[in-house]
Amino acid sequence: xxxxxxxxxxxxxxxxxxxxxxxxxxxxxxxxxxxxxxxxxxxxxxxxxxxxxxxxxxxxxxxxxxxxxxxxxxxxxxxxxxxxxxxxxxxxxxxxxxxxxxxxxxxxxxxxxxxxxxxxxxxxxxxxxxxxxxxxxxxxxxxxxxxxxxxxxxxxxxxxxxxxxxxxxxxxxxxxxxxxxxxxxxxxxxxxxxxxxxxxxxxxxxxxxxxxxxxxxxxxxxxxxxxxxxxxxxxxxxxxxxxxxxxxxxxxxxxxxxxxxxxx
Amino acid sequence: xxxxxxxxxxxxxxxxxxxxxxxxxxxxxxxxxxxxxxxxxxxxxxxxxxxxxxxxxxxxxxxxxxxxxx
Numbered sequence: 001x002x003x004x005x006x007x008x009x010x011x012x013x014x015x016x017x018x019x020x021x022x023x024x025x026x027x028x029x030x031x032x033x034x035x036x037x038x039x040x041x042x043x044x045x046x047x048x049x050x051x052x053x054x055x056x057x058x059x060x061x062x063x064x065x066x067x068x069x070x071x072x073x074x075x076x077x078x079x080x081x082x083x084x085x086x087x088x089x090x091x092x093x094x095x096x097x098x099x100x101x102x103x104x105x106x107x108x109x110x111x112x113x114x115x116x117x118x119x120x121x122x123x124x125x126x127x128x129x130x131x132x133x134x135x136x137x138x139x140x141x142x143x144x145x146x147x148x149x150x151x152x153x154x155x156x157x158x159x160x161x162x163x164x165x166x167x168x169x170x171x172x173x174x175x176x177x178x179x180x181x182x183x184x185x186x187x188x189x190x191x192x193x194x195x196x197x198x199x200x201x202x203x204x205x206x207x208x209x210x211x212x213x214x215x216x217x218x219x220x221x222x223x224x225x226x227x228x229x230x231x232x233x234x235x236x237x238x239x240x241x242x243x244x245x246x247x248x249x250x251x252x253x254x255x256x257x258x259x260x261x262x263x264x
Numbered sequence: 265x266x267x268x269x270x271x272x273x274x275x276x277x278x279x280x281x282x283x284x285x286x287x288x289x290x291x292x293x294x295x296x297x298x299x300x301x302x303x304x305x306x307x308x309x310x311x312x313x314x315x316x317x318x319x320x321x322x323x324x325x326x327x328x329x330x331x332x333x334x
Contacts, residue, residue: 171293182309208291229315263314
């Protein structure tokens with residue numbers, strides 16, 4: 001245990017020493033880490049498969065998303081999450097738009113004034129096609145905060161997150177700020193009206209994209225049916241548009257489709 | 265043609281993919297994975313309220329032998 005304490009001290013792990021101390025003093029208070037798997041699947045219609053300003057093409061794509069995670073607590077107020085995640089898009093016609101990511105991540109979360117505040121790190125592999133050509137490898141560092149506000153059947157969950165992407169391809173390096181305002185209105189015990197409006201700003205820092213600034217606005221409206229506590233089906237429409245100081249990067253996109261989410 | 269106009273034309277060409285594929289691919293790196301990332305963001309929000317069925321709940325659902333006898 002002393003060795004572990006020294007190790008934690010050496011690496012300056014947040015709260016790790018307290019956790020280890022608690023482990024020594026009161027083993028019954030230690031929270032057992034828990035594994036879980038989250039799976040989503042969604043066939044979606046889009047009216048701009050390639051996110052083009054011009055030459056917009058309609059298509060349908062499938063997008064499975066699998067997340068394996070381990071949740072635990074370092075102390076009574078700091079939780080951690082280790083996770084692996086992968087997802088890909090595969091289009092019916094516009095197969096040049098097929099792409100994939102796979103990542104490993106770690107996150108520490110603490111409540112600050114009732115806001116769930118997290119710092120996270122993700123090591124990401126980005127592929128063209130479905131796990132075909134490796135495009136770049138990135139390291140994302142992120143800080144985020146969110147809180148739920150409930151008023152009767154209504155819940156809003158304002159969220160802010162700021163990240164920086166380090167990457168082996170300079171053009172992928174950028175800051176990103178997300179401001180989300182997810183909203184849910186419970187209609188019955190199983191049905192809810194949901195919406196996830198957000199604004200994203202990107203500041204690219206290197207390579208050919210140096211100086212490029214994008215802003216993405218997105219809004220959505222959907223109906224969620226809770227099949228069970230761990231399974232839900234959400235059918236929604238989302239509209240997204242991007243402005244940029246590189247006019248070629250402007251686009252508008254409407255997407256409609258059902259999404260099945262499961263937790264195990 | 266002024267130098268700034270030439271530079272702008274070159275930049276537009278590069279970003280539009282008119283230059284060599286490698287340069288075009290490099291500038292596209294800023295866009296690759298965008299749809300996946302934004303959908304992941306939306307997915308995280310949707311999945312926020314899903315609850316993993318706990319072992320206790322599973323045990324509760326499983327009928328006990330004594331229940332069957334009754």
